[in-house]
Amino acid sequence: MDRDNADLDNLRRIVRDVDPVPDEVFAAARAAIITRELDAELAALVADSTAMEDELRFDPVRTASTETADTRLLSFDGGGVRVELEVSGQADQLTVVGQLLGAADRDCVLEQADGHVLHVELDSLGRFLITGVTSGPARLRYRSESGGRVSTPWVWL
C-alpha cells in the first residue's frame, strides 16, 4: 500500500510537469460566474436528436429522417416559451434555424461561451435564421410574451 502511494505521488508529480492545467482553463472557470442570471427562468431541454438519454430522443421516425440529413433537432420548454432549433452544417459554419413560440419579438440573443453575443431577429411567427455560427457551448436568451426573461441551458452547437 505504501508502494502504491509512492507510485501515485510520483505520477502526480510527473503529470504536473507534462500535462498541467492551462491557466486559461482556470481563468474560464472563474469567468463562468459572469454568466449567472438571477432573474431569468431556465428552460428545460426536452428533446435532442443526438442525445444519449432515451427520454430526450425524438420519436424514431423523426430521428431516422434527420440522421440522414445530418441535422440536429433541439427542443426547449419553459417560462411560457417553446423553442425548436435545427442545427446543420460544418463545425465553424453552422446554420441555426429556429422558432420561438410564445416569445416576445425583442431581446432575443444567441450567447456563446467565448463571449460572442448575436442579436436574433424574430419574424412575426417567431422564426429566425442564423448562419456562420461557430460550434461550441451556446445558449439562447429571450423574453416571454409577458416580458419575463428566459434562457435555454448551455448546449454544444
Place this chain on the structure above:
Amino acid sequence: MADDDDYLGPVTVDRLPLIDENESSGTRQPMKSRVELHRRTVAPLMMWCAGVPRQGRASDADRTNGTQMDSLSDAETGELVSRARAGDAEAWEKLTDRYTGLLWSLGRGMRLSHTDTADAVQTTWLRLVEHLDDLRNPEGVGSWLVTTMRRECLGALRRSARTMTADGLDDIPAVGDDLDDALLRNERDAALWRAFAGLQPRCQALLRVLMSDPPPTYAEVSAALDMPVGSIGPTRQRCLALLRDSVMAAAYPFGAPSPGST
C-alpha cells in the same frame, strides 16, 4: 446585473479593455444594443480570460515544490456554495480552484484532446452557474461537477467520433502521445510515464483522477468514473501493479540482459 459588478471586485467598467467592433466576422448580424452587451458580457469575460491575478490558487512555485492544495471537507465545500450563491466572488474562486484540476484530469483521463478538455471543463462550470441556486446537495457539489463533466466528455467523444475520417478509432490520440517525455529529465520518470500511457484506458482514467491535485474523495471518484466506491481501492491496486509490471517489462523486454548482448 448588479451582482456581476460585485464579482468584478475593484475593477471598474472604465478600465475594461476596449473591444474592436470590427473584429467580429462579417457574417454576424448588426445588433442594436451591441455596446451594452459587450460591456456586460464580452468585456468582463475577456478580461477574466486575459488573466486576473488569482490569489486563492496555489502558486506554480508551490506546485513544483511538491506542495499539494488542501482538500476541503464536505461542510467547507457546502459553505463555499452558499457563499457563492450570495454573490461572494472569493468563494466562487475557491470552488473553481478546488475542482478545476479534478475536471481536467477526468477529461484527459478519458482521452479527450487539450482543446476538448478545456471546452468540457468550461461547459461544466457554466452549468454549475446555471444550477447554482437549485443544487439540491451543495456539499456534494464535487460529485455533481464530475458527473456533469463525465457527460460533457462523452458528448465530446461522440462528436469527434462522428466527424472522424475513415481511419476511425485509430485517430483517437492516446493520452501520452502529445506529452513530450523529453520534459522528463529523470529517466525513471520518463519510463514510469511511458508505462502509464500504455495502460488500459480504464486504469489510465482511474489513476489520472486519483492523481489530481488536490486528491478527490472516493465519492467524487465514484461519480467521475461511474464505478462503485467499493471497487475503487481494489482497482487502484490492480492498476498500479500493472503499471509496475509494465515498467519492468520495458526495462527488460527480453527478460534479464544476457552477457555479451549489445
